[in-house]
Amino acid sequence: MSALPTAERGSATWRLVKAESTLCVRDKVAPLWGIGFPLVLLIVLGSVPDLREPVEGSGGLTYFDLYVPVLVLFNLAILATASLPTTLAGYRENGVLRRMRTTPVGPARVLAAQLVANFAIAVVAMVLFLAVAGFGFGVDLPQHLPGFALAWLLAAGALLAIGLLITALAPGRGPATAIGTVLFFPMMFFAGLWVPISQMPPLLRDIAHYTPLGAGMGAFQDAYLGHFPSAVPLLTLAAYAVVCAFAAVRWFRWE
Amino acid sequence: MPPVIEVRNLHKRYDDKIAVDDVSLTVREGEIFGILGPNGAGKTTTVECVEGLRVPDRGEIRVLGLDPLHDRAELTRRLGVQLQAGHLPERLQVAEALQLYSSFYPRPADWRALLDGLGLADKAKTRYAKLSGGQKQRLSIALALIGGPRVAILDELTTGLDPQARRDTWDLIEGVRSRGTTIVLVTHFMEEAERLCDRLALIDAGRVVMVDTPAGLTERARIGQRIRFRPSRPVDDRLLTSLPDVSGVTRQGELVVVNGNDNALNAVTTVLARNQIVAEQLRVEQASLEDAFVRLTGRRPDGPDPR
Structure with a gap:
């Protein structure tokens, strides 16, 4: 049996990333609910004149201005609670990870490839949302771009770590989907999907600041207003990322 | 190596x-x-x-x-x-x-x-x-x-x-x-x-x-041969069971089924010929691996392990 040329084979890691990205797109959850749905929402909300009024206590940002980062977080939340854990728990349930254990590549790289694939989809979504909001509806980019980028990276890290933790704790694909769905709605509530955080009663507002998406929203808002995000939301996001990733690694089962 | x-x-x-x-x-x-x-x-x-x-x-x-x-x-x-x-x-x-x-x-x-x-x-x-x-x-x-x-x-x-x-x-x-x-x-x-x-x-x-x-x-399962035939006229089991190479005789309707070692066929045909009995539809089966499996484990080989 002849060996194939190396160029055609490519490296195993790169091929895995490509395969997992293709599978993510075919899975439809990420493109449909992670990108398509929030994009439609963005366009619909952008066409409502009433949402162009400034929100009290938001430094002059309008309701629609605030919806742009909320929808960026919406994308991350879908990937972390629906796309990633359902796929990985399914892999474990169906013996995909077990099968990988018998190859030189091992199952950990499948996990890594899934994370990279979801991360790539998140980057595409974030750029797309900012571009549509900017070119379509005249929403300025965050004034402090490096601050925004850092906040987004930390938010993506926190959310993907939460996704991994769901995978680690859920006994199967069904429970993983259920846990993800149950987590999604309160997380999105505290991001201000239904009521902007600044309009929430004080107690809820305090809670929001310490939820992953509420902290992400706080950091994004700082960046939009031209400041480097303050320490509390950034540290909150970093803590979620580190603790959840650590717990996920600690309790992860391959079979 | x-x-x-x-x-x-x-x-x-x-x-x-x-x-x-x-x-x-x-x-x-x-x-x-x-x-x-x-x-x-x-x-x-x-x-x-x-x-x-x-x-x-x-x-x-x-x-x-x-x-x-x-x-x-x-x-x-x-x-x-x-x-x-x-x-x-x-x-x-x-x-x-x-x-x-x-x-x-x-x-x-x-x-x-x-x-x-x-x-x-x-x-x-x-x-x-x-x-x-x-x-x-x-x-x-x-x-x-x-x-x-x-x-x-x-x-x-x-x-x-x-x-x-x-x-x-x-x-x-x-x-x-x-x-x-x-x-x-x-x-x-x-x-x-x-x-x-x-x-x-x-x-x-x-x-x-x-x-x-x-x-x-x-x-090694020592099952030997299984011989089936229809005798041309009634045959007494004892005629066959008395043979040292035969380990057992059973009947399936008109058919006689004889189990024995590798020499059983020879012994059975000889004794039948001596008594002027013709063995019609004579078939000899060698023990299969499946027979050996059953003999050696006492179980039937069935489907794959349940999961």
């Missing part, structure tokens, strides 16, 4: 159940070695320990001189594995799976040739979830061989395949062996074991009952 696989005094228990009590076996370079046994005998657990998927409680295992647990990286490059239950992502296409898996190995086999050899060429663009059970099975065989392994362990090779696909798969496995790959086959198909295996280990209740060639195993 050192053996390709050496298992010594393997013992593995799950909670309160002993899966493998004490298994020792040696697989030689270039042979097709069968592991045969009834449900729950410990076949799959044994090979999973060899593959490094399970940690034995006791015993020693060497595969190509490697320790399955400590030398995992090196072992996975040289050992091809087909799992009884091991799947692929549902939306992955057949050709994508083969290309992906071939990128895992330093010197992979030609995946297109494997695809053709297993009759999956027209399924290259089909998603895993859309394949039939037999097609999934063939793809998992292809993935076990894609790395061009020195040793391949195949668990329930042809379960779920129709007779034609089964024969094609046997041909493929013989071809792989002729190119120098040592093959371990876990099976409950007697026909498969008889046709493919150079040597067989019969495992029962977590222990190796016997290791021999299929013919040797049958011989």
